[in-house]
Amino acid sequence: MNAAAVLPAPVPRRAGAPAAPGRALAAWHALERGIDRWTGPALNPLHHLGSMAFLCFWTLAASGIYLYAVIDTSAAGAHASIERLAAWPWFYGGWLRSVHRYAADAFVLLMGLHALREWLHGRFRAHHRFSWLTGVPLIVFAFVCGIGGFWLNWDELGQYSALATAEWLDALPGLTTPLARNFLSLDTVGDRLFSLFVFVHLGVALLMTFGLWFHIQRLPRARVVPPQPLALGLLAMFVGLATVTPVVSGPAADMTRVPAALRLDWLLLFVHPMADALSGGLAWVVLGGALAGLLWLPFMPHRREDAPAARVDPDYCSGCRRCVDDCPYAAIGMVAHPSGKPGHELAVVDAERCARCGICAGACPSATPFRSVADLQSGIDMPQLPVNTLREQLRQRLQAAPAARSIVAFRCAHVPPPACLLAPDVVAIELLCVGQLPPAFVEYALRDGAAGVLVQACAPGHCAFRDGATLLHERLHGVREPRLRPTVPRERWAMVWSGARDADAIAPILDRWRGPQSARERTPSALELST
Amino acid sequence: MNASTVDPSRHRVSVGAWLGQALLYVLFAVFIGVFSHWPVYHPLPPGDALIKISFTHTGKPVGDCRPLTEEEKAKLPPQMRPKQICPRERSPVSIEVDINGRRVLQETAEPSGLKRDGASAVYRRVQVPAGEQKIAVRMKDDARAPGFTAQLEDTVTLKPNQVLVIDYNAEKGGITF
Numbered sequence: 001m002n003a004a005a006v007l008p009a010p011v012p013r014r015a016g017a018p019a020a021p022g023r024a025l026a027a028w029h030a031l032e033r034g035i036d037r038w039t040g041p042a043l044n045p046l047h048h049l050g051s052m053a054f055l056c057f058w059t060l061a062a063s064g065i066y067l068y069a070v071i072d073t074s075a076a077g078a079h080a081s082i083e084r085l086a087a088w089p090w091f092y093g094g095w096l097r098s099v100h101r102y103a104a105d106a107f108v109l110l111m112g113l114h115a116l117r118e119w120l121h122g123r124f125r126a127h128h129r130f131s132w133l134t135g136v137p138l139i140v141f142a143f144v145c146g147i148g149g150f151w152l153n154w155d156e157l158g159q160y161s162a163l164a165t166a167e168w169l170d171a172l173p174g175l176t177t178p179l180a181r182n183f184l185s186l187d188t189v190g191d192r193l194f195s196l197f198v199f200v201h202l203g204v205a206l207l208m209t210f211g212l213w214f215h216i217q218r219l220p221r222a223r224v225v226p227p228q229p230l231a232l233g234l235l236a237m238f239v240g241l242a243t244v245t246p247v248v249s250g251p252a253a254d255m256t257r258v259p260a261a262l263r264l265d266w267l268l269l270f271v272h273p274m275a276d277a278l279s280g281g282l283a284w285v286v287l288g289g290a291l292a293g294l295l296w297l298p299f300m301p302h303r304r305e306d307a308p309a310a311r312v313d314p315d316y317c318s319g320c321r322r323c324v325d326d327c328p329y330a331a332i333g334m335v336a337h338p339s340g341k342p343g344h345e346l347a348v349v350d351a352e353r354c355a356r357c358g359i360c361a362g363a364c365p366s367a368t369p370f371r372s373v374a375d376l377q378s379g380i381d382m383p384q385l386p387v388n389t390l391r392e393q394l395r396q397r398l399q400a401a402p403a404a405r406s407i408v409a410f411r412c413a414h415v416p417p418p419a420c421l422l423a424p425d426v427v428a429i430e431l432l433c434v435g436q437l438p439p440a441f442v443e444y445a446l447r448d449g450a451a452g453v454l455v456q457a458c459a460p461g462h463c464a465f466r467d468g469a470t471l472l473h474e475r476l477h478g479v480r481e482p483r484l485r486p487t488v489p490r491e492r493w494a495m496v497w498s499g500a501r502d503a504d505a506i507a508p509i510l511d512r513w514r515g516p517q518s519a520r521e522r523t524p525s526a527l528e529l530s531t
Numbered sequence: 532m533n534a535s536t537v538d539p540s541r542h543r544v545s546v547g548a549w550l551g552q553a554l555l556y557v558l559f560a561v562f563i564g565v566f567s568h569w570p571v572y573h574p575l576p577p578g579d580a581l582i583k584i585s586f587t588h589t590g591k592p593v594g595d596c597r598p599l600t601e602e603e604k605a606k607l608p609p610q611m612r613p614k615q616i617c618p619r620e621r622s623p624v625s626i627e628v629d630i631n632g633r634r635v636l637q638e639t640a641e642p643s644g645l646k647r648d649g650a651s652a653v654y655r656r657v658q659v660p661a662g663e664q665k666i667a668v669r670m671k672d673d674a675r676a677p678g679f680t681a682q683l684e685d686t687v688t689l690k691p692n693q694v695l696v697i698d699y700n701a702e703k704g705g706i707t708f
Contacts, residue, residue, distance in 0.1 A: 035551070035555065037551075038547070038548075038550075038551030038552075038554065038555070039547075039548045039551035039552055039555065040545065040547075040548045040551075042548075043548050043551075043552060045552075045555055045559075101567070102563055102564075102567070105563045105566075105567050106559070106563060109559075109562075109563065160574060164574075167654075167656075170654060176643040176644075176649060176650070176652065177587050177643075177650070177652050178585065178587075178652055178653075178654035180585070180654050181585055181587060181652070181654060184583065184585060184696050184698065185696070229548070229549065229552060230552065233552045233553070233555075233556045234556070236556065237556040237559060237560045240556075240560055241560050241563060241564055244564065245564050245568065247567075255694065256693065256694050257692050257693060257694060258574050258575045258581050258692045258693075258694055259574060259692070260573065260575070260577070260691070260692050261571045261572070261573055262571065262572045262573075262574065263568040263569070263571055264568075264570075264571070264572040265566075265567045265568070266566045266567070266569075266570075267563065267566050267567055268567075273572055276574070
């Protein structure tokens with residue numbers, strides 16, 4: 001048997017799906033795999049950077065609301081009130097303030113790592129463009145809000161930061177009176193100016209709340225809280241940090257002196273030394289250029305992929321909305337069905353938002369292969385790999401398979417196949433995403449003579465389309481429509497969340513279906529040995 | 532059965548995974564704990580002081596006021612005829628600062644506003660070694676007048692990290708330290 005007979009036709013990819021990894025992406029994947037070994041892929045923090053940043057934001061909001069209620073936000077009283085706070089019982093005094101600060105530090109770090117990961121995976125164009133473009137302003141908001149928080153303390157660090165910010169803003173053209181003149185003496189820092197500080201810190205935080213909501217608008221199942229173990233770990237980390245190195249105020253602001261030595265929070269305030277070192281104007285050019293670059297990324301010219309978007313067939317769309325519910329990118333909406341039948345709706349696909357993952361096709365109830373029609377049409381389908389082709393491919397390859405009882409493996413095109421799936425008795429069928437698989441195909445394959453059906457999905461957190469593996473998992477386990485019928489023998493199908501390196505987990509499952517005799521008799525093919 | 536019970540991201544938390552988490556959080560906490568306080572930053576080099584030269588001051592009009600000509604009066608209704616008209620544009624404000632005989636600042640601030648009728652503003656920082664400094668400041672705010680219109684010379688002793696502000700306040704007699 002030659003390789004062409006074993007390997008399915010390659011699935012066309014499109015922009016936004018992981019491209020051939022560059023060195024940086026390969027290094028990132030190596031880091032993720034390394035951490036996977038410690039934590040397991042499901043709890044690898046690198047797979048939950050966005051939701052962990054969200055948890056930091058919730059922590060900031062909760063601690064910030066409390067702090068705002070108890071501290072004095074006047075120029076004359078702010079420093080003294082925060083000093084008093086530190087003397088209160090630890091659990092609602094300085095400790096809470098420390099948690100607030102460290103949550104801000106963690107937020108910007110996680111936000112940076114999240115942006116880096118998305119960039120490395122090319123998730124800034126096509127259906128990712130909206131989330132990317134709405135994410136870039138959040139970087140600005142985070143730093144403006146974070147830096148403004150230091151001013152409210154009005155110690156020498158707050159004084160330095162406020163003055164350095166004013167001097168940096170003065171480097172911009174168009175200001176009639178230098179803002180830094182507001183900090184020539186303590187007399188010029190009045191309650192009105194302090195109200196502006198409060199507005200910067202709280203107002204921008206409110207803007208961030210809106211911005212975060214906007215950021216996830218096209219991700220219907222966006223996770224705004226990480227899995228419980230990660231959430232507990234992150235909160236415990238804040239508590240630990242606040243206990244081991246509590247944040248303390250410096251001496252009260254004194255405009256007649258430049259602070260001699262500052263224990264600077266480099267994660268939030270790095271821009272001040274940067275402006276000191278480069279000059280304010282050059283710092284604007286560097287940071288403004290970096291932001292402009294981030295905003296330009298989605299519009300960067302690139303080779304366009306020709307993979308078509310999901311296609312709706314009005315004759316078969318029942319308006320059930322399952323595809324709308326399952327689409328991870330909110331690319332499907334409903335309109336009145338052209339039939340004019342009252343209440344009858346039709347799915348419509350926004351091609352710009354469509355990720356070409358096929359998860360909608362897997363959700364369509366009309367995509368069952370048991371329908372006795374020669375040309376299987378479904379309500380919503382992927383033109384590059386329609387369910388009819390999938391059914392034909394399965395039938396023909398099961399018939400052509402050399403083994404008496406072959407094993408069918410439906411696998412994600414984004415995961416390289418482990419060697420054991422290249423065995424001659426395995427009919428491996430590559431999908432755009434495992435979420436594309438209508439669950440009835442499992443039963444269909446078994447009825448067509450397969451010894452067992454394996455679904456190889458990406459490892460948790462690695463899904464190229466966010467939720468494909470999770471959705472199929474739920475469908476196969478009968479908790480999401482369309483469901484795999486419970487009468488299908490549970491021991492004859494398996495879903496494995498794995499990568500190419502997890503052949504050890506897959507091979508025993510295949511051997512179980514082969515039976516002891518078959519497993520002994522099976523000899524590896526030349527292709528297997530060379531893989 | 533609900534969705535969470537079959538989502539592998541919601542279970543299978545082994546002891547190793549917890550330990551792995553703990554180790555990662557310790558590393559993350561160390562990173563945050565260190566770089567939220569260290570390295571210590573010195574906004575000024577040790578032993579230096581800072582002189583801020585800053586003012587916002589509206590210069591004198593660039594020209595003299597003059598009575599309206601008969602032709603100009605004729606264009607205005609009788610109740611709106613002023614006795615004289617003055618140019619809106621203000622003189623730029625020039626400043627020179629010498630410290631210990633060395634020129635550290637020589638700048639002319641243009642008046643703000645589209646009609647150039649607003650205040651001129653300057654904000655500059657000059658780092659000097661702490662100790663005794665002989666400072667001479669000269670300012671000119673009238674384009675029609677020859678030479679400087681205000682000046683002040685004084686010797687001050689600055690401590691390390693001290694900030695000295697050189698400002699202009701007409702109510703306090705002009706240039707102030």
